Amino acid sequence: MTSDPILRIAEKVQAGERLSFDDGVALFETRSVALLGHLAHTVRRARHGNVAYYNVNHHLNPTNVCYWDCTFCSFYRKPGQEGAYTYTIEQAIAEVRPYYEAGITEVHIVGGLHPTLKFDYYLDLLRGLKSAFPNVHLKAFTMVELDHFKRITRLSDEEVIERLREAGLDSCPGGGAEIFAEHVREKICRHKCDSQRWLDMARTVHRKGIRSNATMLYGHIESYADRVDHMLRLRDLQDETGGFQCFIPLAFYPEHTELAHLPGPTVVDSLKTIAVSRLMLDNFDHIKAYWVMLGRQTAQMALHFGADDLDGTVSGGGPLVATYSADGRDRCMTTREEVVSLIRDAGFEPVERDTLYQPVIRETTAALV
Numbered sequence: 001m002t003s004d005p006i007l008r009i010a011e012k013v014q015a016g017e018r019l020s021f022d023d024g025v026a027l028f029e030t031r032s033v034a035l036l037g038h039l040a041h042t043v044r045r046a047r048h049g050n051v052a053y054y055n056v057n058h059h060l061n062p063t064n065v066c067y068w069d070c071t072f073c074s075f076y077r078k079p080g081q082e083g084a085y086t087y088t089i090e091q092a093i094a095e096v097r098p099y100y101e102a103g104i105t106e107v108h109i110v111g112g113l114h115p116t117l118k119f120d121y122y123l124d125l126l127r128g129l130k131s132a133f134p135n136v137h138l139k140a141f142t143m144v145e146l147d148h149f150k151r152i153t154r155l156s157d158e159e160v161i162e163r164l165r166e167a168g169l170d171s172c173p174g175g176g177a178e179i180f181a182e183h184v185r186e187k188i189c190r191h192k193c194d195s196q197r198w199l200d201m202a203r204t205v206h207r208k209g210i211r212s213n214a215t216m217l218y219g220h221i222e223s224y225a226d227r228v229d230h231m232l233r234l235r236d237l238q239d240e241t242g243g244f245q246c247f248i249p250l251a252f253y254p255e256h257t258e259l260a261h262l263p264g265p266t267v268v269d270s271l272k273t274i275a276v277s278r279l280m281l282d283n284f285d286h287i288k289a290y291w292v293m294l295g296r297q298t299a300q301m302a303l304h305f306g307a308d309d310l311d312g313t314v315s316g317g318g319p320l321v322a323t324y325s326a327d328g329r330d331r332c333m334t335t336r337e338e339v340v341s342l343i344r345d346a347g348f349e350p351v352e353r354d355t356l357y358q359p360v361i362r363e364t365t366a367a368l369v
Contacts, residue, residue, distance in 0.1 A: 006030045006039075009279075013039050019280055024228035027276045033268060040275035040306030047285065048308040052348035053357065054339045055312035057106040058099040062087045062125060066112030067191075079115060086114060089121075089128040100133045103336075103362070104313070106355045107133070109140035110175055113148045119160075122149065123167040130168030137170045137355040143201040143212075144176030147193045157204045165210065171355055172205055174213030174248055180233050181226040188220060188259070199237055206243025211356065213288075214244050218273055219252040219265030227273065231280045238283045245357065246286040246309060249273045251293045267298050271305045278306025286357065291334075291342070300346040309353075310339060 005026040012019060019027075030036055063086040065079055087095070096107055107129060122141070129138060141149075141164065149160045161169075178185060180195035193201075205212050216230050231247075238244050251270050254262045265273070278287045288309040289302035299310055313334055336352070343350040352360040 006032045006035055010035070010039055013043065013279060018282060021225075021228055021232060024231065024276060024280050025224050027279060028224035028227065028272060033272060036272060036275045037305040040278040041304055043278055043282075044287070044306045044308055050347075050349050051308065051351050052303050052343045052346070053286070053309040053351050053353045054336075054343065055106055055353050055355065055360075056102075056104050056336050057108055057312045057314060058096055058104050059108045059110075059314055060092060060096060060129075061111045062092055062109065063111045063114050063117065065114045067115040086117065089124050092125055093128055093132045096129065096133060096136075100136060104136060105360060106137045106139055106312075108173055109138065110142055110145065110173055113145065119149055119153045119163075123163060126164065126168035138168050139171045139173050139355050140164070140169050142173055142176035143198045143205070144193055146172070146201050146205070147197060157201060158208065161205060161208045161210065165208070169210070171210055171245075172202075172212035174215040174244075174246070177215050177230070177234075178217045179220075179222045179226055180230045181222060184220075184222050184226055188217075195233070199233060202243070203237060203241055206241035211243055211245050213246045213248055214284075215248045215250050216277075217250045217252055219269060220254075220259055220262055227276070228280065231277060235281055235283060238281070242283075244284060246288050247277055247281050247284045248288040248290055249277055250290065253293065267301075270294055270298055271301060274302045274307050275305040291339075296342055300342055303343070303346045303348055310343065312336075312339060 005023075009019065009023050009027060012023065027036060065084050065086055067079075096104075109125070109129075126138060126140065129136070146157070146160060146164075149155075149164075150157055153160060155163070176192065177195075177198055178189050178192070180198075182194060185192065185195065202212055202214070214234050216227065216234075218227055234244065234247065249270070251265045251273075252259075252262075254260045254264050274287060274289060277284075281287070286309050287307045288311055289299040289307035291299035291310050292314055294302060299307075303310070313336055340350045352362070354360055
């Protein structure tokens, strides 16, 4: 047994042993970035071989009006503020239609916490989309939004989720988790539901038979220890429910936020975060390198650092464009053809998936938006 931390951890990984909190911090602190990447890539290859997943999807953000003021967010607007908007159901359907006709399999729906919209608006939104596009998977509403729905309806968590499912909800995205450390949340999202509430809602979603993703916002004021704590709390819940499909580290980009004085994460930090995620989250099938927030080139490298998924075409705007646009706001959507090319150029075999990671077989290989 060697005294070098990363070599000791490599022995644990090779033996199939679960890594500890101290192991996670040591991995973040290591300067042996190449070895860290090799370890994560070994685990990734054992699970997924040479496959890298993507999907053809559209991001729908029905409103940017929000009564919270998260310091990392440049998407939200206050009621009446310039740039504030709220779609009608008809406008939402009209936005999605051209992408549906181009072949999307998923609509990803998140938005601001509007202070006056009723719960029926969200139910009608799901019903309208499902009626217009019956074969499209609706991945909608973070745990934070579900908590908001509970507050405005005074229904139980279970009743909120059941009504959404009856209206057309198929799964939930992973946003709103930010970082679970409460001393950090107090500074970056002080009005948002706390970490235990986020986890409790995710538990209820999973118990209702609905799958979800999980995220972590990194590269702002959190520490390595905060990141590892976040991962371990997700790992514990995954042991309990098995309901998470994918973990998505979200790189913080400070432009146009109240934290604009911060530098944001470096490429090395992002690659290390992907790698540590793959090694710590042994019960998560998938680690996503979100090309929108990493940038295309860093996302390609991340496939060699433990990631097995690039997300997809990500047409649309919203928080990702406003906050995480590593390649610039005019580069936050792409075609199926370009995603396939990114994966192949990185040395992997592209596999189009649906939201639940089932392969999608198409009759044509034409580029889709």
